[in-house]
Amino acid sequence: MDMMTINLKEFKEMQKTVNTVLLPIGMIEAHGPHCALGTDVLIPREFVRRLEKERGNQILMAPEVTYGHSWGLASFPGTIDISAKAFSNYVFEICKGFYENGFNNIILFNGHGGNISSLDIVTEKLADIGVRTLTINWYVDYREDIKKIAANPGHAGEDETSLVLAINEKYAFTEGVGSHEIPLAKRFRFKDGGATLYPEAFSGDAENATAEKGEKLYRMMMNLILKDIDTLWKIEQQQERR
Template sequence: MYIVEHTSDDFNDISSKVDTVIIPIGSVEAHGHHLPLGTDIFSPRLFCENINKKIGDRVWIAPEIPYGQSYDLSIYPGTVTVPSEVMAEYLFHVCKSFYKNGLKNIVFLNGHGGNITSLSLAAEKLVDLGAVVMTINWWMDFSKDILTITEGQGHGGEDETSAILYYNESLVQMAKATKNPNKQLYPVRFKERGKTIFQDAITGDATLASKEKGEKIFNLLENKIIDRINLMEQGKYFE
């Protein structure tokens, strides 16, 4: 159920039985020369649409948060970046309002790696209120599953490009798809990271992408995401 499509009275009645909210979170950011700036928005959006079809009577879906932390890619045209601490504070207050409205289970369905620090900071403060918070970074959490479908992964690479081809292939300019073989040797940040590791705002090989691979990714992962939501609602956090 999409929150914004219901009245306040509807929300009050339904929330006596539904206490889980999914918040799709993305970024406006360069993804090579071939993908739209909204790539990290579109993947969580489609996951939410598919999840809504399957378990929409059990979960609320909040409006997406389109902006994120994108320092490394901010050198490329069209990228919008928000400092991690600012984004974390914003997310905390949004989710604090949901919690006060009776939604104790909060799911961050994240489409952008730069947001992870902000989501962790917000989650720490929300847990202190009594909320249960789960962050799903779809390309990272289910990497092994994705690699049964694609040869590789990357920012604007084979997996992300396939995902957007499936979402809306008219948004993808495959003739401009390239590959960037540069791989980070270990977790490190430095000033020229955006120009080197993310050369041309891409990592991996986008030329290997296809709409069919994107469909397989979504069909496989949406069920795994639903499985996690089921466990969360049951209060099963460990074994």
Template sequence: MYLINYTSDDFQKHLQKSDTVIVPIGSVEAHGHHLPLGTDIFSPRLFCQMIEEKIGDYVWIAPEIPYGQSYDLSVYPGTIHVPSEVLAEYVYAVGKSLYENELKKLIFLNGHGGNINALNLASEKLAQLGMTVLTINWWLDFSKEILTITEGQGHAGEDETSAILYYDERLVQMDKATKNFKKPLYRVYFKDRGKILYENAMSGDATLATKEKGEKIFKLLTEKIVEIILNVRNGKYIAD
């Protein structure tokens, strides 16, 4: 149920169907020379479309939040960076208003790693209101599953490039796909980290990506995400 497609009256009438809402979160950020700036928006968007097809009457889907924390990649043209503390407050305000509209369970469907700290901060505050909040980071939470399909992962790497090829291959310039295997030894921050670590605004091996791999990723992960959504909706999120 796409929230913005309903009138106010119809929203109120259909609230009895579900008190669970998905908020897709992305970023506008450089993804190599071959992927669009909206890569982290498009993946959650497609997951939501597939979720709507499968369980549309069981969950609300709110409009996506397109901007995110992109400090590392802000050295590359086209990246829009929102500091974590600003993003956290904004996301909290959105979640609080959803809660006040009787949507008691919130799932952040996140497409961008830089957003994680902000989403954790917002989730803590929303939980204090009485809301149940879960963040799904699709490339991270299902890394094991993705690696049954791809040889590796990375920012604008094989997995993300495959995902966008499946989303809309017209947006991908595979002739510009590159490789970058640099990885930090520790969780360390330093000057020019983004330019050094994410050379050419990417990591991994984008040249191995295919549309077929992207299709497999979306179909497999959608099944996993749907299961999680239904469990959260039914209050099943603690192991016995």
């Protein structure tokens, strides 16, 4: 069910049977010279479109949080960086609003690496007030399986660029883009370090991305996501039995 398009009457009816909401969380950020600035919003949106077909009667699809936090790429043009504090408070308040509307299962579908540490804080606070959450960071959680399809993943790398191409081939290009390795472990942090880690605002082998790989990645990850959602519901059943 798409929250953007249902009315109050339909919402109240749905509340009687649905207590799970999916909140997509993205970012507007430089993604190499070759991927859309909205990549981290476009990919969660595509997953939502597919999940709606599979679990649309059990999950409320909430409108997305478009802007997030990006320490690493804040210096690049096209990145709109919200501080970790403001961002995590904002996301917490949104989730609290859903909880007060009867949704005690919240799926945070995150498209952007820089949001992860903030979302950790958010989900700890939510758990403390009684909300069950599942956070999906697809590029981290399913990385080993991703590598079987896109061997050289990364920020706007082979995996992410392929996923964008599978949505619309106009939203990314690969010709002459090449490949970048992250030169230093991310645990070294220093002023303007982000530009050192991401020399052209990307990592991985973007040149090898294709729409076909993207479609394979969506199908592979959809199965894993559905399993993760089932686990969240199993946790709910176990808690209710106690």
